[in-house]
Amino acid sequence: MAKCFALMGWSLPVIESMQKTGKPFVVVSFPDFESYAAENDIPFVPYQFDEWSDTSNSLDLHEKLKPFNADVAVPLFEETVEWAGALNSIYRDDPRVLNRAFLFRNKAMMKRKALIGGLRVGLFEEVHNREDVKQFMKRLNQANLQLDGEEDSWVHIKPFASAGTVGHRLLRSMKDIDEKVEDGDFPCLAESHLSGSEFSCEGFVHKGKLRWLNITEYVRLGYSNFIPEGNHLHTKRQLIWDKVQHMIDIFGIEFGMVHPEWFLTEDDVLSFGETACRIPGGHILELASKAYGFDALAAFVQSHDPSLTEEEFDAMFPPKDHRPENFYGNVMIYPRKERIEKLEIPEVLQNESYFLDHNLIPPLTTQKIDAREGFGNHFGTVNFKGPDPDRMRDLLLHYEKVDFYL
Numbered sequence: 001m002a003k004c005f006a007l008m009g010w011s012l013p014v015i016e017s018m019q020k021t022g023k024p025f026v027v028v029s030f031p032d033f034e035s036y037a038a039e040n041d042i043p044f045v046p047y048q049f050d051e052w053s054d055t056s057n058s059l060d061l062h063e064k065l066k067p068f069n070a071d072v073a074v075p076l077f078e079e080t081v082e083w084a085g086a087l088n089s090i091y092r093d094d095p096r097v098l099n100r101a102f103l104f105r106n107k108a109m110m111k112r113k114a115l116i117g118g119l120r121v122g123l124f125e126e127v128h129n130r131e132d133v134k135q136f137m138k139r140l141n142q143a144n145l146q147l148d149g150e151e152d153s154w155v156h157i158k159p160f161a162s163a164g165t166v167g168h169r170l171l172r173s174m175k176d177i178d179e180k181v182e183d184g185d186f187p188c189l190a191e192s193h194l195s196g197s198e199f200s201c202e203g204f205v206h207k208g209k210l211r212w213l214n215i216t217e218y219v220r221l222g223y224s225n226f227i228p229e230g231n232h233l234h235t236k237r238q239l240i241w242d243k244v245q246h247m248i249d250i251f252g253i254e255f256g257m258v259h260p261e262w263f264l265t266e267d268d269v270l271s272f273g274e275t276a277c278r279i280p281g282g283h284i285l286e287l288a289s290k291a292y293g294f295d296a297l298a299a300f301v302q303s304h305d306p307s308l309t310e311e312e313f314d315a316m317f318p319p320k321d322h323r324p325e326n327f328y329g330n331v332m333i334y335p336r337k338e339r340i341e342k343l344e345i346p347e348v349l350q351n352e353s354y355f356l357d358h359n360l361i362p363p364l365t366t367q368k369i370d371a372r373e374g375f376g377n378h379f380g381t382v383n384f385k386g387p388d389p390d391r392m393r394d395l396l397l398h399y400e401k402v403d404f405y406l
Contacts (some may be wrong), residue, residue: 009076058086092394154193196263226329230389
């Protein structure tokens with residue numbers, strides 16, 4: 001068993017889950033959280049993750065963690081993946097652990113590795129200015145045998161290292177490149193549009209083998225999802241399991257959890273979007289905990305422990321073939337107005353049998369809404385539970401469009 005887990009980043013839900021397990025841990029995060037940690041007896045090491053220098057590096061952090069006997073580092077957020085990789089390289093005496101962390105943090109490198117290993121990916125290219133993006137779109141048009149006057153091939157541009165949809169732009173035309181792209185977007189990754197239904201997986205890995213898999217059905221990326229997957233996606237579970245294991249083999253992943261996103265076409269072709277090794281957005285692990293009846297956050301942390309036996313690892317999870325009776329879903333709520341004055345929960349929602357709860361808070365005064373970057377700053381969630389995945393999907397789609405803040 002691990003002597004002590006170093007949690008790389010501040011997350012109260014993860015801290016509370018680890019407190020329940022009784023396993024030793026220490027939180028490594030920005031000094032802003034130090035006073036709260038001291039007041040609540042949370043083991044804590046303050047560190048500036050946004051600095052890398054002679055006095056702020058993995059060797060220095062390794063020394064600061066020695067009094068806690070830390071021997072496993074766990075990345076909670078995208079920005080701490082390299083730090084955890086660097087520490088685990090030291091703990092395991094294996095420099096390739098850090099190399100794999102860089103793979104997770106550079107989407108161009110990630111795509112190249114996936115392509116070399118035989119996964120189906122879209123066309124992609126590193127771009128440095130608008131003209132590069134235009135040339136990429138022109139080459140896509142040619143490859144797709146577009147005729148003059150037809151719609152341009154869609155192009156996505158994404159930062160190399162940002163989480164989820166932060167900085168992601170969908171460009172549908174040459175005009176979009178001129179109007180939507182900003183100088184600060186470059187350099188970045190440009191890639192072709194992948195067809196099919198998008199979904200994610202949360203695969204827990206031990207000694208290079210996929211041991212337990214959750215499939216999250218996206219209703220609308222960044223807005224709503226539910227667990228477990230709906231009936232159609234469930235029939236593809238073995239196909240998905242095999243593809244995730246293939247990805248694990250290609251990337252050389254040994255421990256922890258992977259969070260790949262895939263696109264499934266009607267003729268069962270799976271395309272690889274991207275993957276991460278930190279806690280996914282959309283409160284996915286919280287939904288998995290409710291649906292499957294286990295603590296997915298604690299399992300996420302402990303899955304990084306190389307010293308666990310297979311029996312100890314498997315004991316954290318439900319049986320592999322368990323299919324929950326109820327589906328759990330949520331809608332992430334974003335105000336639709338530039339200024340909001342009140343919160344209004346529709347009466348029809350409160351009378352809905354699938355409605356579980358919400359954590360929306362009324363504004364104290366008239367509030368101006370900041371511009372949104374990606375899907376990271378929703379105001380809260382509305383949560384649902386019920387036995388029919390089709391009904392769940394309809395409800396989530398409906399309440400995406402409801403104005404809760406007026």
